[in-house]
Structure formats: C-alpha cells, structure tokens
Amino acid sequence: xxxxxxxxxxxxxxxxxxxxxxxxxxxxxxxxxxxxxxxxxxxxxxxxxxxxxxxxxxxxxxxxxxxxxxxxxxxxxxxxxxxxxxxxxxxxxxxxxxxxxxxxxxxxxxxxxxxxxxxxxxxxxxxxxxxxxxxxxxxxxxxxxxxxxxxxxxxxxxxxxxxxxxxxxxxxxxxxxxxxxxxxxxxxxxxxxxxxxxxxxxxxxxxxxxxxxxxxxxxxxxxxxxxxxxxxxxxxxxxxxxxxxxxxxxxxxxxxxxxxxxxxxxxxxxxxxxxxxxxxxxxxx
Ligand code: NAD
Numbered sequence: 001x002x003x004x005x006x007x008x009x010x011x012x013x014x015x016x017x018x019x020x021x022x023x024x025x026x027x028x029x030x031x032x033x034x035x036x037x038x039x040x041x042x043x044x045x046x047x048x049x050x051x052x053x054x055x056x057x058x059x060x061x062x063x064x065x066x067x068x069x070x071x072x073x074x075x076x077x078x079x080x081x082x083x084x085x086x087x088x089x090x091x092x093x094x095x096x097x098x099x100x101x102x103x104x105x106x107x108x109x110x111x112x113x114x115x116x117x118x119x120x121x122x123x124x125x126x127x128x129x130x131x132x133x134x135x136x137x138x139x140x141x142x143x144x145x146x147x148x149x150x151x152x153x154x155x156x157x158x159x160x161x162x163x164x165x166x167x168x169x170x171x172x173x174x175x176x177x178x179x180x181x182x183x184x185x186x187x188x189x190x191x192x193x194x195x196x197x198x199x200x201x202x203x204x205x206x207x208x209x210x211x212x213x214x215x216x217x218x219x220x221x222x223x224x225x226x227x228x229x230x231x232x233x234x235x236x237x238x239x240x241x242x243x244x245x246x247x248x249x250x251x252x253x254x255x256x257x258x259x260x261x262x263x264x265x266x267x268x269x270x271x272x273x274x275x276x277x278x279x280x281x282x283x284x285x
Contacts (some may be wrong), residue, residue: 027131037275044218046119046218054223054224058108058134059106077093077096090190102131105172118280125146126217133153148210150202153195155166162189168193171191198281236256236260241260246260247275
C-alpha cells in the first residue's frame with residue numbers, strides 16, 4: 001500500500017533529495033518516509049514548523065505559488081506602514097483579507113493537519129509552530145498549548161488604537177455589507193485582522209517561545225513553507241545548530257534543503273498521513 005503511494009508520487013513528478021544519502025527511486029521514497037517515522041519514534045522533542053503549503057489542500061491558497069495571493073495582489077499594498085498611513089491601503093488590505101477569510105471560514109483540516117493532531121495524541125509532539133493564520137490546527141484537534149501562532153490569527157480583529165478585540169465573523173458581516181475599511185465601535189480607530197503584516201513587530205511571547213522550542217528540539221520537521229519569510233525561516237537553522245535532525249517536506253525546493261538531513265518533495269497531506277501511519281505501527285498502536 002505504502003509502496004503504491006510512493007510509486008504514484010514518483011510518477012506524479014514528486015521527488016526526494018537528500019544531502020547525505022542519495023535516493024533515486026521509488027523504493028527509496030518509502031525508505032525516506034520510514035526513516036522520518038523512525039526519527040519521530042526515537043525523538044523526545046519533535047517540533048513541527050508549518051507554512052501556507054500545509055493548508056493549500058484545504059482550499060486556502062498560499063502566497064507564492066502560481067495562482068497564489070501574490071499573483072492577484074501587490075505585496076507592497078500590505079506593508080504595515082501603508083496600512084497605518086493610508087485609508088486606501090487599508091481598503092485594499094481588507095479586500096484581500098475578506099477574500100482570504102472566505103476560504104478560511106469554509107476550510108476543513110486536511111490529512112496533514114490531522115496527522116499533526118495525531119502526533120499530539122501519541123505524545124509525540126512538543127510544539128507545532130505555525131505561520132498560518134487559519135486556525136486549522138484547532139479544528140484538527142490540537143490543543144492550544146501545543147500550537148504557537150507566530151503570525152497571529154485571522155479569526156479575530158483588533159483596534160490599532162484601543163486594542164478592543166472583535167470576532168472576525170462580526171467584522172466580515174460589516175465588510176460584506178459594503179464597509180471598505182472598518183473602524184472601531186468604541187474609539188473609531190482603524191481595525192485590522194489580528195495577523196502580523198510585513199513591517200509589523202512579531203508577537204514577543206510567541207516568537208521567544210518558538211525560538212526556545214526550536215533550540216530544544218531533537219527533531220525539527222518543516223512542512224509546506226518556502227522558508228522565505230524572516231525571522232521564521234531562521235528557526236530550522238537554530239534547530240540544526242543545536243543538533244536537531246532537520247526534515248523538510250515541501251512541494252518545491254527551499255533555500256535550506258542543503259542543510260537538511262532529509263528532504264521530501266511532494267504533497268504534505270499524503271506524505272504526513274503515511275508517516276504517521278508508520279509511526280503508529282512502530283509504537284504498536
Ligand atoms: P509560501 O506561500 O511562501 O510557501 C508555501 C510553500 O508551500 C511553497 O514553497 C510550496 O511549494 C509549498 N506547498 C504548497 N502546497 C503544498 C502542499 N500541498 N504540500 C507541500 N508543500 C506545498 O508560504 P509560507 O512559507 O507560509 O509564507 C507565507 C506567509 O503567508 C506566512 O507568513 C503565512 O502567515 C501567510 N499565509 C498563511 C496562509 C494560511 O493561514 N493558510 C495562507 C497564505 C499565506
């Protein structure tokens with residue numbers, strides 16, 4: 001069954017590379033999955049670090065892939081400084097955010113989210129550090145203390161003046177009724193999704209926790225991230241410097257593939273589903 005999956009993977013153009021071992025055929029694809037499962041079983045502190053690629057199979061587009069968000073919007077319109085200083089930037093930002101929240105609202109966790117939630121149930125997850133703002137780890141069953149939301153959440157909105165927090169659904173309703181750049185009911189300050197934009201400070205507590213968990217990991221697994229966004233992209237390097245094994249599971253190559261112990265190029269859902277099946281087998285579940 002597993003071999004069939006990886007044969008399919010191979011013929012679908014997925015490939016695996018490894019800086020130390022040279023895998024070149026479909027049987028070794030299976031070896032890579034089995035190796036990752038064994039590392040999960042052997043490790044005491046497994047830290048998973050995910051990006052937008054984890055949620056594309058749930059119907060939420062990533063930023064950089066063809067057809068992704070940056071194909072339709074100009075990233076410069078979304079710099080925090082522009083949001084603060086211009087009403088028209090705020091309106092553009094909210095237009096993109098309204099579209100994205102539409103996909104987030106109806107999205108369901110895919111097999112990769114469910115596999116990560118299963119790792120928690122198996123007591124094999126130290127933390128999942130997510131760059132995603134879609135809340136799908138919670139829908140999949142991860143508990144809040146295991147999830148570090150590094151870039152905030154789209155499920156809430158905050159006032160940039162008085163800090164008043166709103167449920168996103170309430171503001172979405174106002175946007176769908178025609179408001180372009182909603183203001184706070186309490187103080188008329190500008191409202192913004194509780195997410196981190198380019199140029200906005202990273203949340204202190206979550207960032208410190210993410211770096212500390214990366215430094216303490218003995219296995220660090222990246223899933224679905226281009227590793228192009230700082231400071232998040234330096235987390236795998238921190239883990240590696242502190243002697244963790246590094247596995248990267250991503251559809252396309254990343255700038256850190258050369259320092260990884262294992263790189264699997266393919267679809268996160270199928271790969272993570274099979275890895276966790278193998279983990280369960282090895283743990284006797
Ligand atoms: P990115 O868009 O830069 O890169 C996504 C990566 O995922 C790409 O390298 C692509 O090859 C890979 N990928 C796409 N689908 C995949 C799949 N099914 N399986 C495996 N790999 C797949 O994403 P990023 O690195 O997370 O950085 C972008 C920023 O955008 C993040 O800060 C994040 O906050 C934000 N974002 C979040 C969401 C979300 O919450 N779902 C969606 C879009 C963007």
